[in-house]
Amino acid sequence: MKILVTGANGQLGMELRNIARNVAAGAHTFVFTDVNSVEGEETVRLDITDAEAVRDMAAGIGADVIVNCAAYTNVDRAEDDVQAADLLNRAAPGNLAAAARDCGAALIHVSTDYVFDGEGCVPYTEDREPKPVSVYGRTKLEGERAVTASGCRHIILRTAWLYSPYGKNFMKTMLKLTSEKDELNVVSDQVGSPTSAADLADAIFRIIDGNMLDRQGIYHYSNEGVCSWYDFALAIRDIAGNGPGGASGRCCRIMPCHSDEFPSKVKRPHYSVLDKSLFKRTFGLEVPYWLDSLKACMERVLS
Numbered sequence: 478m479k480i481l482v483t484g485a486n487g488q489l490g491m492e493l494r495n496i497a498r499n500v501a502a503g504a505h506t507f508v509f510t511d512v513n514s515v516e517g518e519e520t521v522r523l524d525i526t527d528a529e530a531v532r533d534m535a536a537g538i539g540a541d542v543i544v545n546c547a548a549y550t551n552v553d554r555a556e557d558d559v560q561a562a563d564l565l566n567r568a569a570p571g572n573l574a575a576a577a578r579d580c581g582a583a584l585i586h587v588s589t590d591y592v593f594d595g596e597g598c599v600p601y602t603e604d605r606e607p608k609p610v611s612v613y614g615r616t617k618l619e620g621e622r623a624v625t626a627s628g629c630r631h632i633i634l635r636t637a638w639l640y641s642p643y644g645k646n647f648m649k650t651m652l653k654l655t656s657e658k659d660e661l662n663v664v665s666d667q668v669g670s671p672t673s674a675a676d677l678a679d680a681i682f683r684i685i686d687g688n689m690l691d692r693q694g695i696y697h698y699s700n701e702g703v704c705s706w707y708d709f710a711l712a713i714r715d716i717a718g719n720g721p722g723g724a725s726g727r728c729c730r731i732m733p734c735h736s737d738e739f740p741s742k743v744k745r746p747h748y749s750v751l752d753k754s755l756f757k758r759t760f761g762l763e764v765p766y767w768l769d770s771l772k773a774c775m776e777r778v779l780s
């Protein structure tokens with residue numbers, strides 16, 4: 478199959494590149510695109526806010542599948558940069574969906590737990606009414622709606638708390654801070670499921686490779702299990718050997734705190750747990766436990 482990947486230099490895109498190199502082994506043809514290039518990776522330039530360029534690219538390569546890994550992901554900045562977030566998170570998925578429809582490709586689009594307000598206390602199923610409380614969440618929800626309204630074959634995967642060896646993410650920040658600081662405060666009143674971008678990329682690849690693209694709809698995918706940012710930080714610290722008795726010989730003390738101790742313009746969901754039952758039932762794929770995946774990712778980073 479011809480697979481067009483957008484936003485290929487981001488966390489998820491880079492993990493899809495790894496799968497193309499290590500797992501797909503020539504079984505499919507991938508075209509990795511992004512607005513900018515990164516050193517050491519082949520990237521075709523494609524700005525997904527340019528509807529004509531998107532249509533030409535999809536038709537030109539004869540795409541069977543488009544995987545959209547691009548998004549405006551800076552949740553804080555989006556509050557002030559509404560127009561840019563709207564263009565990338567709402568309009569651009571519409572461009573990709575129209576291009577997919579016109580050339581007969583399927584679209585795999587990635588969305589977020591931020592479409593919910595996080596006021597719940599049981600895992601969110603796909604049929605729960607979305608209620609975003611941030612510009613990022615609202616624009617991502619509108620992007621989902623643009624995809625579903627387009628009439629293209631589509632699979633929308635809502636994920637949460639993504640981390641990887643690439644770009645900026647909580648795992649990398651905590652790795653650095655716990656190796657430099659003696660003490661840290663981390664919020665304990667927001668819970669969710671840390672998700673390895675490698676696992677999400679693997680799930681996307683299995684859907685494509687297993688010819689499951691006709692199982693259209695919205696699905697939730699995050700790693701299995703639940704923790705707070707505080708628990709996540711402790712796990713990162715301890716795996717890195719920066720905890721009590723750790724291999725680094727130093728110990729960073731981490732204290733739990735409330736989110737109102739970190740004043741922010743953007744309201745973040747307190748409860749971000751996604752129910753993965755529909756995903757597992759539909760695709761017959763297993764979802765790894767967050768701590769196992771964290772260890773696997775950190776092994777790659779630390780080795």
Ligand SMILES: NC(=O)c1ccc[n+]([C@@H]2O[C@H](COP(=O)([O-])OP(=O)(O)OC[C@H]3O[C@@H](n4cnc5c(N)ncnc54)[C@H](OP(=O)(O)O)[C@@H]3O)[C@@H](O)[C@H]2O)c1
Nearest residue numbers: 484486487488489524525547548550587589636637638639
């Ligand atoms: N990160 C999370 O915690 C999280 C949580 C839930 C859901 N998600 C969703 O998961 C998906 C993947 O997230 P991620 O963390 O891998 O994203 P990411 O690392 O921020 O990567 C996004 C990529 O898109 C590129 N991009 C920006 N503008 C573009 C444009 N106009 N055309 C084409 N590409 C463009 C970015 O390039 P530049 O960097 O050069 O701008 C970057 O390479 C997104 O849909 C996101 O909303 C993420």
